[in-house]
Amino acid sequence: MLIVKKFGGTSVADKERIFNVARRIEEDYKKGNEIVVVLSAMGKQTDILIQMAKDINPNASKREMDMLLTTGEQVSVALMAMALDALGIPAVSLNAFQVAMHTTSVYSNARIKRIDTDRIRNELQNRRVVLVTGFQGVNKFDDYTTLGRGGSDTTAVALAAALHADKCEIYTDVDGVYTADPRMVKTARKLNEITYDEMLELASLGAGVLHNRSVEMAKKYGVQLVVRSSINKTEGTVVKEVVNMEKMLVSGVAADKNTARIAVVGLEDQPGVAFKLFNHLARHNINVDIILQSVGRDGTKDISFTVKEDDLDEAVATIERHRQGSLKCQKVDVEKGVAKVSIVGAGMMSNTGVAAKMFEALYDVGVNIKMISTSEIRVTVLIDEAHVEKAMNAVHEKFLLSQM
């Protein structure tokens, strides 16, 4: 089997953990597998480098930031090669130039375009473990680029796709994907399987152990992902296209507290008002989530929506700037202290009444729903942040997620 394994920064933070990882690689190697390993920078190394850069130039160019940050993963792969060598396992480390990891030109947030697999295949044929620097690529100017948040996951999935690997294992500090955050829901249970789409919904809800881009890419190229623990040998969660037929309606419950609601009250009731509002926000890269439009008094209309709490100030400032121009309205209301609670499940598509069952669970424990949003495989409600734990447990229990 050809296996791509990805370990994050905490898994290679010190000598002991490096050897832990090396021994896990050794085990699979000795079974005769071909192994490609993607590593992130050690522990807090990336943060340290960012701090050094900020200290020198708070507005450092992204091109030079990428040049700086890419050293972090190179240190990791070189040290891991040495650790494997110490265990008697032949290994070779490769950076983005050596792999030929071609990306788009955008510094600090590039996308992988193409991977030359010749070098990796040659090294695998020589029975070497191939260690590849995660998070980085090279653009058409022959400059380093980095892939942004979750970049190493994407590197691993892209390599698995390019090499037609049998699976891509993402090692994390949790055992896999859970039906709910175990810190909030005591009875939460690890899932053995989940679909790409469910994983995407969960990731975008902030519950994700995997970055969205890596899941999207895995789905596109049919890469079988496995999320598993770097600490113990629990089997983990397999992410794939279709999961077994007896699957429950709902795979999991997720919460996202980083949420605020904005209500734009008394907008002129004219065509294009909503377009103008969300266009202004989009230009400032503000993502809007649940949207609700209602008729206001005196022939006006009100539009409410949620944004990430981090984006709240900029969103309000953007609207205020246009109140005298294209966005005439009576007032802009803001509500903090709210949270989204969602249920996700591929089974919903072919089943009615799932949303109603969720609302019933919330009603039973006296939680008021402020807004509702749904997709084919997800139902999201906005509630008071204070009620999140109660709501999650009620919903989790209602769908018997702990008993499957």
Add this chain to the structure above:
Amino acid sequence: MLIVKKFGGTSVADKERIFNVARRIEEDYKKGNEIVVVLSAMGKQTDILIQMAKDINPNASKREMDMLLTTGEQVSVALMAMALDALGIPAVSLNAFQVAMHTTSVYSNARIKRIDTDRIRNELQNRRVVLVTGFQGVNKFDDYTTLGRGGSDTTAVALAAALHADKCEIYTDVDGVYTADPRMVKTARKLNEITYDEMLELASLGAGVLHNRSVEMAKKYGVQLVVRSSINKTEGTVVKEVVNMEKMLVSGVAADKNTARIAVVGLEDQPGVAFKLFNHLARHNINVDIILQSVGRDGTKDISFTVKEDDLDEAVATIERHRQGSLKCQKVDVEKGVAKVSIVGAGMMSNTGVAAKMFEALYDVGVNIKMISTSEIRVTVLIDEAHVEKAMNAVHEKFLLSQM
């Protein structure tokens, strides 16, 4: 003018020093010069990386060591680019892959073979300061290599040669090349000029602020070297082919305390004995310096020579291994606590009596000479280590080096 500047690790050890260097670059840039800067890793970064590697695998492969160490210079050039940017000076950092710094295949001690100058020339044409990682290259396997001790000096000279630079400035923590080590000889004076050959002799005597390889390369390609201070703006010492005609006989006095003498006594007086002795040592990479052969008793001969004190044990062990075979002798004597004192000067070639004048100076202060060795532009004597300072001052005074 196209100027290549090289700054060592201490010059970029922290934010303050990085900006010091950046401001010096700024000054020359604003005069309209094209500037290429070669940097070493920050402060003790290379030592820190070596220690990390040793901790993981004391016998780490050189290939992976080079992969690890090359990150150090990449951090330096990226941070320097940010510092220059903060001063409003456009700059771009390049590593060995981006420059295309082709070297031989030998890891940890590669030689530069060829430099593609296209990228650098393009960047210079766009009026950018080009920052290049010192000490590193890429071999035919597309792997990182490093150039060994003094590698960044060599990178700078090689770039100056390839780009036909007008000069190559090596910045150090001293003002230039002195007539003697100022810590030992109070009246030592900075030289304005020195020839490549004199510099080579001084470097090999352990007095060098420049590594031999870089001086050899500068001589071969006619690169004008300038050794100058990274701290102040003193003019420094120019190293070139021919220096001005009124030059004194002797340019400087140097001492090397890292010396030991070995005497192989009572060797058979047969052809090839000396060859065998030094051939055995050469095979163990032991450099031999002053050699003296004399007739011993009973038709035998004695051979004395000096080695670096660091190599002493291995040299003796090597000889002992062959005493029963090809190197029959009566005994092997070892003398530690000795030192070499040398005078160097291109003027010697056309002047007689220089050596005699040195011996007179030593006689005047009662220093006994144990061995003598000469080259066209150098006279070296072996004396007791305890007398080094006295000897140096006497010789320095004799040649009036402080008064030129």
